[in-house]
Amino acid sequence: MSFSARIRADFPILRRTVEGRPLVYFDNAATSQRPEQVVEMQQRLCREHNANIHRAVHTLSYEATEAYEAGRKAAQRFLNAASPDEIVMTSGATMSINLVANCLAWGGFIGRGDAILLSEAEHHSNIVPWQMVCQRIGAHMEVVPVQAGAEDNTGSVDMEAYRAALRRGVKMVAITHVSNILGAVNPVAEMVAEAHALGIPVLIDGAQGIVHRRVDVQALDCDFYVFSGHKIYAPTGIGVLYGKREWLEKLPPFMGGGDMVGRVSFEGTTYADIPLKFEAGTANFVAGACLAPALEYASRVAANPQAAEHEKALVAAMNRALASVDGIFVAAADAPDRVPLWSFTIEGVHPLDAAMLMDKMGVALRSGHMCAEPIVDRIGGGSMLRASLMPYNTAEEVEIFERALQRTVKILRK
Amino acid sequence: MKTIEEVQKDIVEEFAVFDEWLDKYEYLIDLGRDIALIDEADKTDANLIDGCQSRVWLISSRDAEGRLHFKADSDAIITKGIISLLIRVFEGQLPKDILSADLHFIDEIGLRENLSPTRAGGLAAMIKRIRAIAAASEEG
DSSP states (O other): OOHHHHHHTTOGGGGOEETTEEOEEOBTTTOOOOOHHHHHHHHHHHHHOOSOTTTOOSHHHHHHHHHHHHHHHHHHHHHTOSOGGGEEEESSHHHHHHHHHHHHHHTTSSOTTOEEEEETTOOGGGTHHHHHHHHHHTOEEEEEOBSOSSSOOSOOBOHHHHHHHHHHHOSEEEEESBOTTTOBBOOHHHHHHHHHHTTOOEEEEOTTHHHHSOOOHHHHOOSEEEEEGGGTTSOTTOEEEEEOHHHHHHSOOSSOSTTSEEEEOSSOEEEOOTTGGGOOSOOOHHHHHHHHHHHHHHHHHHHSHHHHHHHHHHHHHHHHHHHTSTTEEETTTTOSSBOSEEEEEETTBOHHHHHHHHHHTTEEOEEEOTTOHHHHHHHHTTOEEEEEOOTTOOHHHHHHHHHHHHHHHHHHHO | OOOHHHHHHHHHHHHHTOOSHHHHHHHHHHHHHHSOOOOGGGOOGGGEEEOSSSEEEEEEEEOTTSOEEEEEEESSHHHHHHHHHHHHHHTTOOHHHHHHOOOOHHHHTTOGGGGSTTSTTTHHHHHHHHHHHHHHHHHO
16 A cells, blocks of 8 residues: 555545545645544543543543643644643634734733734734734834745745844744745744844744644744644644743733633732643643644654655646646745645636636635735735645545646636 | 516526536536626726625616616636626516515525635625615615
């Protein structure tokens, strides 16, 4: 059995059909599918261990707490964080970024007149939270261009512009590891080092990056790294905020409620230590527990020597498939390092029409602005198609995709 | 002139001959190509129905008898085909009949999925806009 066939066997959903054809699921950047191991954990929690965590002394509560904390430890290992205290469980990357943006403002770490550096290719989740905070406190965003488009199409953040912006003076850098439109890997280690040389903290949006690249937050030395569970085999509703201990300790809490407190009285409240200080209310402990099998699964796949080879083969096959269509523009086509994710437009073909026809042929693609309007407006005229693959995708599926795409273009251009 | 119900029946009958999804979509694409376009000057924000993935412009007029007439355009061709069906159903009808119409043909010709909010062709938004125009026209 081939590498991808073995992995595929773990994903019950990949056996289903759409419109009578085998499903070709190429919308993984929106959400990945879940292996049996994760589905099983989710069910086991509900069937056998359902009780609120961190509170009661009874057996079920103890078991649920253990399972949830195992999820945190799995995230710590996966990111190679120094301590599980540095892993805040959130609802997803979006909440993680909102938490950091708001707590930095409340703590007075960013304020009136300050600038937050972002790239042009950020997801809305790494634009809007900063924009909202900036509007509230009188700060502004400094947007660095990416090299994507007809002329220079490597998809990387323009490092000259980045350095210039750092030198002009920004208070915070919030940058994506891999853009969900471009698929190109940003030189984040270099970006962190250059920001730190000027004493500027860095948050990395790892929603796409964590799925396809190993991340070691200690080596990377970033101040914050965020990701969502559901893009990497876990259920929806759970995400991670890694923060350096010193930052998490000095930031004020985000939301108030149960579980985040030390002592509460009407005169005043003391807060729990990190990370619980940031985890008000009943956590999504079922999804949190599922982080363990999900991230262990991701580690196991990545550790397989065939994984990198398989990804390379998929990337080459997809590049060939896309190049076979005339009048196609592929974002970041010249990326020196890309994850298996491509956004593209085709002359004379509206992305929505194409996505609808492709769906009828069993191929699930994304279309539209894909929650990154600024970059899609500039390079894609407001709407693009996107194919994003995981290790369980196969070369045969790329062939089906290629035939379906050619047929779609023929129908729509007629 | 046919009633809304009669036009819906006609459409359902026309679509009944298609066994294959492809034939159905090719027919929609042809309908989209034949749609009476609107002038560039009328493609204003006020006439824009913002589905999130395709843009649809819709303009209407009312004749002496109080009947409504519609023209539309979109940047996506399948969306155009779908809206041409909607316009065919409502063209020349009285506002009160538009407001009380039961739109069952969408379901019956197998385009129900296009009503879902993620199908940002925005069929649901188009229907809402046509109803709003009819309601405003009844009051006015």
